[in-house]
Amino acid sequence: MPGRPLSRRTTLGSALAAPLALAACDIDPPPRESESSPATPPPPEDSALVAAVVAALVRAQSVLDAAAAAVPSLADRLGPVRTAHAEHLEVLVGAVPEADLPTAGAVSVPAQILPALGAVRRSEQRLQREVREGCLAAASGDLARVLGSIAASTSQHSAALATEVTS
Template sequence: MAGAAGAATAALLTGCSGGADAPEAAEVPPERPLREGAVRDSEALLERYDATVAAHPSLAPRLAPLRAAVAAHVGALAPDDGRGKASASPSAAAPTGPGPGTGAAGNPPGKTPGKGAEPVPAQPAEAVTALATAERDLAEARTIALAGASGELARLLASVAACGAVHTYLLSQNPGGKA
């Protein structure tokens, strides 16, 4: 009996001592990388909206509601770190930076707004078409990502992808117009 008790104690100690990192690993939800990627994608789209409005201020009224929805997606997709949803990044705030005639980070129209971002087209209609393409591409990517998501995250991604599809439609209708 003493031998069995010793073996059981050894097994418990081995399980406890070898698992210093195991509790932390168990606390990280498996969907977290997918959520973080979705947040980064939404932030990049948000930056594209900001750069487009900065390059073409006349588009601001038309793009404002769509941009607001994308900003809301950042907050909704942010991983819950136990203190509530993570707040949207500073780029999710209303643009307060460069004024008309400059792109994001003060770049002139037609210049690259951010690292790895495409330049904003010089013509407003082309800029709206580029936003529609970005929205469509992201909606398609999110639809594909559904296969690897848990139930709750899959429903959220599906909703955000549907919203992106609606944005694509709205941006594709009369790209040079105000409505």
């Protein structure tokens, strides 16, 4: 059943209200800093949070590396995820330069494609949970935004891996 046609008054009111509604939104990203400027260190209360997220990223990256080693044909599929994690690590480690980069323990991944992808997907889901919790716990708005971006990236990669596991 077709909807009611809009009256001239409704159309005009909507047209006038739209710029006001859009002007009230402040979703523009902050201006980019120059490439040479160092990352802003998080407040002291966020340092432990950054260290925990860095450890989670290192753990997830070790699962990706183990999966690519166990099933070499997965290396291309996992490449974008590995690249994203490396970039996220670079940002977070740059924010806390005095912290040591943790090492992950040995990871065992099955040598078959579907079980290996399943292990990667579970690892990515765990990472996403940890980053999302960190986003909520961050005292710094800048850190919360960075962690939100990492959570969104991880969510997209997890969704892509889920479709690959079932296909």
